[in-house]
Amino acid sequence: MRNKAMLIVAAFVIAAASLPLFAGPYFLSVFNTIFVYMSLALTWDIMLRTGQLSYGTAGLFGLGAYASALLVAKAGLNPLVSIAAGGAFAGLLAFFLGFGVLRLRKIYFSITTLALTTVFSVIIRNLPRLTGGASGTVLPRALFNGDPGKNYWMIYCLALAVIAISVWLSKSKTHYAINAIRNDEITARSSGIDVFKYLLFIFVLTSTIQGVIGAFYAQQYAFVQPEATFSMNFLLLPLAMALVGGVYSTIGPVVGAVLLGLVSEYLKLIMPYGHLIVYGIIIVLVVLFMPQGITRAFAKLFTRKMQVGGVDSASLRD
Amino acid sequence: MKKISLASVLLLIAALMLSSVSLAAEPIKFGAVNPLGDITGFQTTRAMELAVKEINEAGGLLGRPVELIVVDDEMRPEIGAAAIDRLATVDNVDFFVGGMGSGVHLAQVPALKKYEKITVWMGAASHQVEIAMGPDADWYFHLHPWDYQQGASYGQGWTDIANAHPEIGASRIFLAYEEGAFGTDSYLAYLDLYEAAKDGEGPYGQILNDFAGASFTSALLGGGDYRAMLRQAMDFDPDLFIWAGYDADAVPMVAQAMELGFEPPLFVGAPPGWPANFGDNPLSDGVILYGMWAPALKEVSEISNHFWNEYIKMHGHEPATYFAPLGYTNIMFLAEAIKAAGTLEKDAVIEALRTIEYESPIGAVLKIEPSNIISNQGFTSQKILQYIDGEQHVIWPFEYATSEIKYPFGR
Numbered sequence: 094m095r096n097k098a099m100l101i102v103a104a105f106v107i108a109a110a111s112l113p114l115f116a117g118p119y120f121l122s123v124f125n126t127i128f129v130y131m132s133l134a135l136t137w138d139i140m141l142r143t144g145q146l147s148y149g150t151a152g153l154f155g156l157g158a159y160a161s162a163l164l165v166a167k168a169g170l171n172p173l174v175s176i177a178a179g180g181a182f183a184g185l186l187a188f189f190l191g192f193g194v195l196r197l198r199k200i201y202f203s204i205t206t207l208a209l210t211t212v213f214s215v216i217i218r219n220l221p222r223l224t225g226g227a228s229g230t231v232l233p234r235a236l237f238n239g240d241p242g243k244n245y246w247m248i249y250c251l252a253l254a255v256i257a258i259s260v261w262l263s264k265s266k267t268h269y270a271i272n273a274i275r276n277d278e279i280t281a282r283s284s285g286i287d288v289f290k291y292l293l294f295i296f297v298l299t300s301t302i303q304g305v306i307g308a309f310y311a312q313q314y315a316f317v318q319p320e321a322t323f324s325m326n327f328l329l330l331p332l333a334m335a336l337v338g339g340v341y342s343t344i345g346p347v348v349g350a351v352l353l354g355l356v357s358e359y360l361k362l363i364m365p366y367g368h369l370i371v372y373g374i375i376i377v378l379v380v381l382f383m384p385q386g387i388t389r390a391f392a393k394l395f396t397r398k399m400q401v402g403g404v405d406s407a408s409l410r411d
Numbered sequence: 412m413k414k415i416s417l418a419s420v421l422l423l424i425a426a427l428m429l430s431s432v433s434l435a436a437e438p439i440k441f442g443a444v445n446p447l448g449d450i451t452g453f454q455t456t457r458a459m460e461l462a463v464k465e466i467n468e469a470g471g472l473l474g475r476p477v478e479l480i481v482v483d484d485e486m487r488p489e490i491g492a493a494a495i496d497r498l499a500t501v502d503n504v505d506f507f508v509g510g511m512g513s514g515v516h517l518a519q520v521p522a523l524k525k526y527e528k529i530t531v532w533m534g535a536a537s538h539q540v541e542i543a544m545g546p547d548a549d550w551y552f553h554l555h556p557w558d559y560q561q562g563a564s565y566g567q568g569w570t571d572i573a574n575a576h577p578e579i580g581a582s583r584i585f586l587a588y589e590e591g592a593f594g595t596d597s598y599l600a601y602l603d604l605y606e607a608a609k610d611g612e613g614p615y616g617q618i619l620n621d622f623a624g625a626s627f628t629s630a631l632l633g634g635g636d637y638r639a640m641l642r643q644a645m646d647f648d649p650d651l652f653i654w655a656g657y658d659a660d661a662v663p664m665v666a667q668a669m670e671l672g673f674e675p676p677l678f679v680g681a682p683p684g685w686p687a688n689f690g691d692n693p694l695s696d697g698v699i700l701y702g703m704w705a706p707a708l709k710e711v712s713e714i715s716n717h718f719w720n721e722y723i724k725m726h727g728h729e730p731a732t733y734f735a736p737l738g739y740t741n742i743m744f745l746a747e748a749i750k751a752a753g754t755l756e757k758d759a760v761i762e763a764l765r766t767i768e769y770e771s772p773i774g775a776v777l778k779i780e781p782s783n784i785i786s787n788q789g790f791t792s793q794k795i796l797q798y799i800d801g802e803q804h805v806i807w808p809f810e811y812a813t814s815e816i817k818y819p820f821g822r
Contacts, residue, residue, distance in 0.1 A: 117500045118522075122493035129489070218595070227596045228558075231517065231543040239521035241496065314488055314518035316543060321488050321514035361483055369448050369485065 109249060113242035121241040123358050125313075128252035131350035132306045133331035134338075135255050136299040138346045139262060141335070143295050144275030145195075146203045148328055150303055152210030155323035157183040157304025158311035159217055162230055165312070167223075172236050176308040183304025184297050191293045198278075207328075214323040229318030236312040244313050251309060255302055259343040271295060337379045339386020348388050438478035439471075439755065441742065442504030444494040444519070446511050447483040450731065455509065455533070455738035456481050457726050458718075462742035464725065472749045479742070480504060484511075488518030495522040505755060506531065508741050511734070513537035520544055523551070529760055533741040534734070536561065541784045550757065552764055554741060554789035556703075557782060562600055564792030565701060566614025568807040569651070572795070572816065573618050575809070579818055581677065582620040585649035587640050587664075589629040589656040597655035597681065598624050623647045630659040637667050644673060651677040658686045665694040674821035687731070695798040697820040704733035705796050705803040707813040708774040718772035736772040744769045744777055744789075774811040 113121055133150055140147045161179030164170040170178065194205050217224045224230060237243035262268055270291045273281035282288055307327075311317050330353075331346070338349025356375065360368035383390040443459060446452035463479045471477055480502045484491035498504045499522075507523065507530040510516055516535035520543040523530055531552045538557050556564065569581040586601050588594030605622040607613030625643045628634025637660075644652055652675035654664055661680055668674070679699040689695050706729070709716040718739055722730050730736065745764070749755065752763040765787065769777040775790060782788035795807040797817060804814035 117496075118525075119493060119497040119501050122489075122496045126489045126493060221599070225539070226599075227593065228537055228539050229517070231539050235521035239525050310489070313521075314492060315521055316517040316539065318514050318517065318537075318539070321517070324487075326487055365481060365483055366447055366453075368483065 106253070110246075113245050118241040121245040123354065125241075125245050125248050127350050127354035128248040129306055129310060130330050130334055130354065131347055132248075132252050132255045133303060133327060134334040134346035134350050135259050135343065136302045137328075137331050138335045138340055138342070139259055140295055140299045142262075142268075142275060142341055143271040143292055144278070145292065145296075146199070147206045147296075147299070148203050149206030149209050149300075150331060151323055151325055151327035152206070152213045153183045153187060153300045153303040154307035154310070154327045155210070155217075155317075155319075156186060156213055157307035158317050158322045159224060159307075160304070161308030162232060162311045162317040163224065165232055166230050172232075172312045176305060176312060179308025179311070180301045180305030183307070184301030187297045187300030188293070191296045195289060195292045195296060210323055210325075210328070214319045217323075218319050225317075227319060229316055229322070232312070232315040235315040236309070248309060248313075251305065256343060256347060258298070258302070263343060267291060267294070333376050337376060337387060339388040342386075342388065345386045345388050349386070352387065436471075436475045438476045439473070439506075439749070440478050440480060440502060440504040441506050441508050441745065442498030442502060443479060443481045443509030444484050444491055444498070444507070444515075445481060445509045445738075446486045446515075447481070449486065449511070451734040452483075452511050454730055454732055454735040455511070455741075458722060458730065458735040458738035459509070459742050461718075461722055461725050462739045462746070465721070466742070466746050472746055473753070473755070477742075477746065481509070484515050486512055486515060488515050491515035492518040492522050495519050495526070499526045499528065504528070506745060508533070508745060509738070510534040513540055516540050517543055524548065529745075529757060529764070531741060531745045531764070533737050538783070541782065544785055546784050546786065549761060549786060551785060552779060552787040552789065553782075553785060554737065554744070554777070556790050556792055557788070558600075560782065560788075560791045561701070561793045562604065563614040565795070566604065566618075567792070568795045570614070570617050571809070572807055576816065576818070579676070579816070580650040581615075581618050583647065583649045584615075584619060584622050584651045584653065585644045585647045585675075586622070586624040587637070587644060587652070587654040587656070588624060588626055589632070589634075589660070590626040593657075593683070594626065594629075594655045598626070623649075627654075627656070627660075629656045630663055631657040635660070635663055637664055638671065641668055641671050641673050644675070645671065649675050651675065651679060653679040653681055655681045657682050658684050661686050661689055662692060662694060665698060669694065674819070676819035676821075678820040684732075690798050690801040690803060696800065697797065697817045699795060699797045699806075699820075700803070701793050702733055702796050702803075703790070703793055704736050704773045705794070705805050705813065706730075707802055707804045708772070708811060710813050711805075711811060712770075712772065712774055714770050715772040715774060733773065740769070740771040740773055740777060744771070774805065775808075 112124060133154065137147065137150050157179035160182035161175040164175040164178055165172055194202060197205055218227050270286050273284065273286055274288050274291060278288055334349035334353050335346040337353055338347065339345030357372055360371055379387060445456050447456060459479055463477050466472060466477050480498060482494035482497060484494055498507065507528055510532045511534040513535045517540060527550050529550050531554065533554045536555050536558045538559055541557060544551055573579055573581055586598055588598040601622065601624065604613050604615050605619060608615040608619040625640040627637050627640040654660065661682060677699060678697065681701055685700065706719065709719040718736055722735065747767050747769055748760055748763040751767050752759040765779045771777045777789050779787050779789060794805050796803050797806050799814050799817050805811050806814060806816045
C-alpha cells in the first residue's frame, strides 16, 4: 500500500514537472498561482501546528516582495539572488519580532500578527523615496523575461521544497515538540521542551518561506505596490485552502489549494458574473460540513468502504 | 439545356456556400479583462456589450461580426495576468480592451509585452504603469488620463474658471487629506504643485499664492470627527477647500463644516468614489467634485444622450459611473479605427488609432497624443463637476458645461 502511494505521488510529481512541455501559458499561469497559494497555505498550517493562529502571512509575504524588488531596482542585484535575499530579510525580521510577539498567545498573538501587516504596509507607504510610496516600484524586467515555462518550474520547485519541509517537520522530533506545545504548553514545558525555541524556529522558518514566495511574486510580475503586495488575499485564501483541505497536515493544504484553485477557474468559465459568490458558498459549506477538511472526510469514507468490503484496515496503514 | 441547368445549379450552390461563409464569418474577437464583482467593472462590461451589439446590428466590422470575450480579474493581479494569457492563447482574441485597477494592470504588463497584440486600455491611472510599459510599446493605447495629467487638468480648470469669472478666486487653497496613502499622496502632489506655483510655473502657476493642509482620520478607517482639521481650515480662510478622503467622509464632512459655520467659497471633494445618491442629500448642494463624466452631459452631447438612452434600454438601469461611457468608448474607438484601416493588419490599425478622432459619450473628443513616456495616450484631463439641485453638472471644460458654477458655496 505504501509503495502504491509512493508511486502515485511520484507520478503526480513527474506529471506536474512536465506540464510546461504540453500545456499553454494560461494553464501554466493557473498552476503558477495555485503553487503560490499552496506554499502560503502550508506555511500557515505549519505555524498552526504549534497552536498559534498567525495572521501575519500577508505581511511577511509583502516584506519579502519589497526587499527583493528594492534590491533589484536600487542595488541592481540579480533577481534570483534577490528572491533568496527577500526570504532572508523576512526571516531575519521575524527572528527579532519573535522575541516580542511569541510571548503572546491565542487571540493576542493573532491580532498582533494581523496588525504587523498593516504596520509594514504603512511604513512602506511612508518611505516614498525608498519604496515609491503608495504608487510602488516598477522593475526594469520580469523574471525570466516573463517566460511562463521557466516561471512555472521556479514556483513548482519552491512549492516542492515547501512540501518537503512540511513532510520533514512532520517526521522530525520538532513535530512531537510542537504537537506537545499545541496540546498543553505547561505539560510540554514540564517535560523539558524549550517552548520559545521551537516557536521561534517555526515562526522564522515560515516567515522566511513567505518572504521567498513574496519575492518570487514581485519578480514574476515586476512590480510592488502596497495595496496589491500586502493584500489580505495572501492571508485569507491560503487560510481557506488549508481549512478546506484539512489542517495539521501536508496533504490538506496541498489538496485544498489545488481544489480551490481549479474550482475558481472553472466557475469563472461557466458563470462570469457571480462566480465568486458560489466560490464563497462552497468554502462555507465545506468548512461547515467537513470541519476536518476534505482529505480527512474522504480518508474516513475510504476506510469505512474498505472495512465494509472486508479489507483489513490495518493493511491500509502499511 | 441540361448543361445550362447544371451550371445554374452549381452556381446557385456556390452562391449559397459563399453567402453561408459570409454569414458564419469568423468573428473579430475583442478580449476584455474587467473586475465583474465591482460596479465599475460590471457597468463597463455592460456598456461594452451595448457597443458590440450596435456594431453587429450595423453589419459588423470588415464584413465580420464582433465578439466580446470578458474575463473577470477579481481585482487580483495574478488573476488579471492569467486572464491575458487565456485571452491570447485559448480564446485567440485579436485585441485586448478593458481594464480598471493599476495594481492588476501592472501585473499584466509582462504578459502584454509577450504577445504585443494591439491593446486599447481604458483604466489604470498610475504613472507606474506608464513606466512599466516603456516608450517602445507602439501597440499599446491608454485612454484614462494618467494621475499627473489629472492634477494638471484641475489646475487648468480653476485657472480658466478664475479667468472667466473674476469674482472667483483660487489663490488660497487648503487641502484636508486622510492620513492613509491615498490622502498623503494627494498632499505630497499638491506640495509639489505649490512649489512650482511659487515660481509662477505649473498648472497652478497663475492662480495659487498660498497653500496649507491638515490630515484627518477617514470615517472609513474608524475616524469621522473632522472638527480639529476644519478649525485649522477656518483659520487659514481658503478660497478653495479640498478634501481628499473616501466616500464615507462625504456627508459628515459637509455636515460638520456647516455645524462649525465653515463655508468656504469653493468646497471641493476628491474621493475615488461618491456615496450612492449623495445628490439626494440637501447638504450636497454646491459641493464640487472631479470626474470624467456626469449624467447631465446627455443634455449637451448627442452621443452622450444616445449612450444614456440605449444603455438603459438594454440593461434596465442607469449608468452610475464614468467607467460605463468609458467602456463604450473603448470598444467604439477601436471599431472606428478598424473601419478606417479597412484591415486587421497590425500596422494599419495602429496608424488608424493614431489618426482618427472619436466624439465620445464621456464628453470629449478622443484623439491619441504622446504623454510623458508612451506615444499613444487618449484623454488627458478630468472635468470639474458640481452638485446643483441634486444633480451632477459639468462646470468645466466650458464647451461641455451643463450649468454655470454655483458660487459661493454655502446655505
